[in-house]
């Protein structure tokens with residue numbers, strides 16, 4: 001990964017399918033955002049790492065003018081298709097660009113919305129500083145966490161353990177938690193407000209489905225595991241699960257939540 005970031009080109013095909021959430025919770029979290037930062041006062045939103053538009057489209061539907069950047073041509077192609085399929089035109093523009101070097105003037109935006117991005121950038125602090133540069137001085141930077149989608153976290157954990165045992169530990173690219181980003185922003189003089197435990201749900205996910213997304217390398221943590229290790233680890237994981245649960249048709253209850261962190265000077 002010589003670029004210092006992880007493009008989602010390889011994951012664009014399955015991305016939306018693996019990143020589902022409770023629609024009611026998601027909608028309510030965005031409505032909350034609108035109530036705190038109404039589009040008439042905060043009209044222009046930057047979403048770096050816009051991906052397929054999972055967040056940008058509903059933001060545009062709520063009255064914001066959204067500008068996105070992403071390094072992945074394939075994620076942007078999905079976004080382009082989705083926008084063209086909408087019944088009415090949406091105020092979204094997007095560019096293929098690296099968040100570390102944004103093609104915008106200082107203080108161009110009135111809000112930055114960042115969703116699951118800093119995990120994929122080695123010099124994530126540089127990305128943070130670049131985002132701050134292009135939003136107004138009094139503007140909020142909002143981070144949103146939308147939950148674990150179609151993942152069963154304990155399975156991911158076991159996959160990682162088996163890779164490490166096989167001598168090929170999985171690699172993290174960027175920061176490993178939003179708390180670390182908030183600490184960094186605090187050191188730059190920002191205050192953070194967390195809105196947690198407000199939008200919660202749980203989903204039953206079949207082992208079969210969860211294993212198949214790991215197998216198809218739909219998650220970034222599988223990216224740098226060599227093919228031979230990946231295949232044998234997936235096989236081992238499936239065997240262990242069959243032994244423990246009788247069959248891969250068994251379902252696991254996964255608790256989930258959406259949360260927001262609103263960061264301002």
Ligand SMILES: C[S@@+](CC[C@H](N)C(=O)[O-])C[C@H]1O[C@@H](n2cnc3c(N)ncnc32)[C@H](O)[C@@H]1O
Pocket residue numbers: 005006007008009019048049050051052053054055069070071072075097098099100114115116117120121
């Ligand atoms: C997990 S996806 C999140 C997409 C979207 N924000 C969402 O929540 O659905 C991360 C996105 O960040 C993009 N990305 C990774 N490194 C980037 C960088 N340096 N600059 C811009 N986008 C980047 C990836 O290509 C991918 O589309």
